[in-house]
Amino acid sequence: MISQQEISVSTSGRGTYDLGNEIQRVVQASGIRTGLCHIFIRHTSASLMLCENADPSVMADLEAFMQRQVPDGDPIFTHTAEGPDDMPAHVRSILTQSDLNVPVTNGRCSLGTWQGIYLWEHRLAPHQRKITLTISGE
Amino acid sequence: MISQQEISVSTSGRGTYDLGNEIQRVVQASGIRTGLCHIFIRHTSASLMLCENADPSVMADLEAFMQRQVPDGDPIFTHTAEGPDDMPAHVRSILTQSDLNVPVTNGRCSLGTWQGIYLWEHRLAPHQRKITLTISGE
């Protein structure tokens, strides 16, 4: 069995957005009990990650780390026509994930206790982000 | 066909652990000849990687690189309640992989000659790590 669906996420600019509830809903609706849920973001300046889900300071620290590693307006970059945060957004996407696979067990995404699934918007401005979910299994 | 199983890895603290033999054993037991083996770590302070499998100095150099990029006790981090190596462990996990897919060919994970599958424990203390394997194909 295979089930494919697109979801849309409205971001209010740079930051992380928990996708867990929406993904669980789509997985449960698919009727698949054992298999994989594939999550694919159709953009190159926002990305996906599996990350600690309990303490918001983890997200703040990740953001601080990325801003130090890949500063907005870094003079090393020449691709600047779309703003000082555009090329850093591409680099951040490359350093994290554009696609994730999560096991489906007993009809649900089977994450570890402290794991959440997040969209990381890397652009400063709000964006509409499209994600394709493909659930396969039996 | 789909086959799902959890394995457990005891780490003795920070470092890399070769998962190849255990994964091959599970793939062969599944009876699947052509498909994919999905490897998912249910934690956010240990991760997975495909890496050079011949010279131990590669692992030592990777560790040195990560310690320079994401130093333990980095004053940039505020999430410090669980120790100076905890937030760096989350960042290292984000920069590497929480899930991998490897082709299954002729009933075995079909890696390149110099590729191995490793768990990278990022915490200093020993941990028990759970990994979900999902093998699908025919």
Next chain:
Amino acid sequence: MISQQEISVSTSGRGTYDLGNEIQRVVQASGIRTGLCHIFIRHTSASLMLCENADPSVMADLEAFMQRQVPDGDPIFTHTAEGPDDMPAHVRSILTQSDLNVPVTNGRCSLGTWQGIYLWEHRLAPHQRKITLTISGE
């Protein structure tokens, strides 16, 4: 349905190589209409990425970023027998992807408008790189 095939890419040394046309060709030949295309590189000094496909300055900036983060001949590295670009190539591979999954929709890899699939050769010398494609679905 599952279809597995190996393709080969000749690189002329460090740089990015667009895999899109060749992958689309294999996906269409598989006859699979809805599912996933898994792309796996059988090497540890070249990697894969999904990246902006329109402006070549993005690739130049990614290269500049990686050369600053992981400089060739970095004195931190001890694995130097194969040259000053070998250990940096392993690190760059770890920081990017060795495997990718892309949704297949209506018989084609369904990328975002600005997304391309690239091989990133990290070694300075030309190499022959082998990639295993596994297309599954219905």
